[in-house]
Amino acid sequence: MNIGLVGLGLIGGSMGLDLCSIQPRLIHLPADNSSSSRETYRVLGVSRRQSTCEKALAMGVVDEASVDLSLMASADVVFICTPIAAIASTLEQLIPDLKPTAIITDVGSVKQPIVEMLSQVWPRFVGGHPMAGTADSGIEAAQKNLFLGKPYVITPTEKTSNLEIQIVTQIAELLQAKVYQCSPEDHDRAVAWISHLPVSVSASLIAALTAEEDVNVRELAQKLASSGFRDTSRVGGGNPELGVMMARYNRAALLRSLRAYRSRLDEFIDIIEQEDWQTLEGKLIQTQQERNKFNF
Structure with a gap:
């Protein structure tokens, strides 16, 4: 399984640090109501700057990094970790390269307009908001355990499948966050x-x-x-x-x-x-x- 991070600043970088530090890297994948499996995962990262990609690799934030969004073509779950204003346009740019089965989520601090907009563009979108951060920004600000014990809100709609909710929840739990569910509103x-x-x-x-x-x-x-x-x-x-x-x-x-x-x-x-x-x-x-x- 490949977990993609688009945006390698404080939030995306900190997610990558935690996910890459977990050993063994196993995630539980529910296939349907009767069966499930566990498999290893890799972390892929995309940033606008090559220098950020190089720092992310050196810091152990990701296993592979690129300035090209096509890296997300092999991602099973993609976290869009950009500023709120760039989330929708980032998804639009991603769509040509995404697997039809890919689950997309975000980390924006506002949910209703984002969920309404992106759910229409990508049916397998799950709104998310990790409520953690610092006053600093950029890959240099990334830190381990940023999400430890912090709320991580998931905002599914009536159309969100249980499988999508479970997978995003599991990744948030790998970050040791406290997961909550509520409506975007x-x-x-x-x-x-x-x-x-x-x-x-x-x-x-x-x-x-x-x-x-x-x-x-x-x-x-x-x-x-x-x-x-x-x-x-x-x-x-x-x-x-x-x-x-x-x-x-x-x-x-x-x-x-x-x-x-x-x-x-x-x-x-x-x-x-x-x-x-x-x-x-x-x-x-x-x-x-x-x-x-x-x-x-």
Whole structure:
């Protein structure tokens, strides 16, 4: 079996590192309801740059690498690990070389528009989203165990076969991720809250501080900033392209969560203006308790 990775940056590179480090390289292939088999797999990688292909081979990210998408002609499963905006065009370029039986999946952080679009182009498409990453990018940022214990969301539709779901799930489990299934729509609404909204809020925090008119206060704040500001500003200081893609492709869900957040922020402003410290304490006790429900 051949597993293809199109895009050898942080996500694709980290996938390859983990998959290539597993020994023995065995994957369970369910043939039908009554039989199954196990076979070894190889990892194939495609990048736009020859230098990236050479680094990927040297780092042990892939068994074979090329700048030519035709390398995916022998792939049984292909992970499209490109930015969101390039996923659809990448699949269109792949189609002439793909096996009719090839399973295609992606790693994009928005699912509904991607799944709707790509399912029409390739019937054996399974939406996927490994929820792991860092602020770094490129093959140099690839690391082992990036997905260890992290959520990996699969978003099948009514037309997705059990075989396709099982194979993508197994590969995600080889990465030691926690696999979840949901609809593309539910994924996008949930991720708007815990990923896309925080980027907007965090970026707004940085922008607000930067707009402080008193230069001395602004510079002092920059010098005094510690763990609290570091943690709350981290995602707002990340990859700008990714932030734009989140907003562009998950616009409706993000706007919904932004408006709800703005409403709660206005509520806190009113409480502080009224010096209603008892109500404020009650709100903070409630948020302290609610935070414990999240699966960090």
